[in-house]
Amino acid sequence: MWPGQQPANGGEHNPQQQPNPYQQPNPYQQPGYQAPGYQTPGYGQPHPSPQPGGAQWTPPAAPGGPQPPGGGGRGRRTTVIAVSTALAVVAAAVVTGVLVLRDDGEKTTAHDDPKPPASASASAPSTAGPTGSSSPEVNPRGGGQEVKPVIAGWKPVVNLKRHDVFDVPPDWKVSGPSMQYSISDESAKDDKRYLLPKPAVVMTGPADYKAGVCEANNAMGAAGTKGAQGAKSLGSAAEIEALNWVWAAFDQKKTGQFKRSDAKEFRSDHGLTGQMATATVTGVKKTGKCTTDGKAVAFTYKDTNGDLATWILFSVKGTDDEIPEDTIKKIMSSLRPLETDS
Incomplete structure (x- = not known):
């Protein structure tokens, strides 16, 4: 059931992983921190706040570097990478980040103090088309068997690494099951040490919504899954990740008001259970046509291997392109374990 359920999340390991405002230091582990009051329609009860209308939480500045300068209103910058024998790179954009799609076989952990990488292996052009591998849009395969949607007319989105499947509406673009999506650290x-844009957040097995509406290759929203091994709990993973994604996607300069819900239990209609949390950023300083408020939902669960994983969905907020709450609920209702041939 939806009310009272919240997805918890965790961090997909990325070779280029670096600190972000919600992980270094981790505000939810600092003594005296109280979550602000917040409620998104359909996401359950808000957390009580000592101030009417919900307290405002200002994210700490990310250590180790200055805040990014104004970018003339460009949206989040994204890059797509498919890994086979070589890297294929694609740049895209929405709010403030980089989309990276690639295979990643390394162990995934969620740390409060991730270490920045030494280098990356390919550079990303400003715009390019994907090469090397195609993105299965219909009936992708998991473990050699065909995966069909549980919602008639929708598309299944398969994550081979995190062992989950969810369905999205037919107007969404589905990437390959082993592809990786990240938003860049502005x-x-x-920083000349990074040949590829340094990612702030990462997920795999993604699907995106309304790419190119604002700028070429931009998306108004996306969903995917990431690892959460090392998280202290399902709930804390979901709470941190929900904020991570609204910060990374919509307001890395921290000009708006960040709010999140407390994590609560969530059970999909198809057997996935865990903890879910939501977050929003509103009042983002408008620097161009693509600047917008945002929202995110994060759901953390144990996959079929017993490992923690987090499913993420983010969307623009307050525009005609916002993903409706009813659509988000329906997508989440379809979350299910990936069944593979033994």
Whole structure:
């Protein structure tokens, strides 16, 4: 059931992983921190706040680098990478980040103090088309068997690494099951140590919504799954990740008001159970046509291997392109374990 259920999340390991405002330091582990009051329609009860209308939480500045300068209103910058024998790179954009799609076989952990990488292996052009592998849009395969949607007319989105499946509406674009999606860290865009844009957040097996509406290759929202091994709990993983994604996707300069819900139990209609949390950023300083408020939902669960994983969905907020709450609920209702041939 939806009310009272919240997805918890965790961090997909990325070779380029670096600190972000919600992980270094981790505000939810600091003594005296109280979550602000917040409620998104359909996401359950808000957390009580000592101030009417919900307390405002200002995210701490990310250590180790200055805040990114104004970018003339460009949206989140994204890059797509498919890994086979070589890297294929694609740049895209929405709010403030980089989309990276690629295979990643390394162990995934969620740490409060991730270490920045030494280098990356390919550079990303400003715009490019995907090469190397195609993105299965219909009936992708999991473990050699065909995966069909549980919602008639929708598309299944398969994650081979995190062992989950969910369905999205037919107008969404589904990437490959082993592809990786990340949003770039704008504070590191001039850091010459990184040949690829340094990611702030990462997920795998993604699908995106309304790409190109604002700028070429931008998306108004996306969903996917990431690892959460090392998280202290399902709930804390979901709470942290929900904030991570609204910060990374919509307001890395921290000009708006960040709010999140407490994590609560969530059970999909198809057997996935865990903890779910939501977050929003509103009042983001408008610097261009693509600047917008945002929202995110995060759901943390144990996969079929017993490992923690977090499913993420983020969306623009307060525009005609916002993903409706009813659609988000329906997508989440379809979350299910990936059944593979033994």
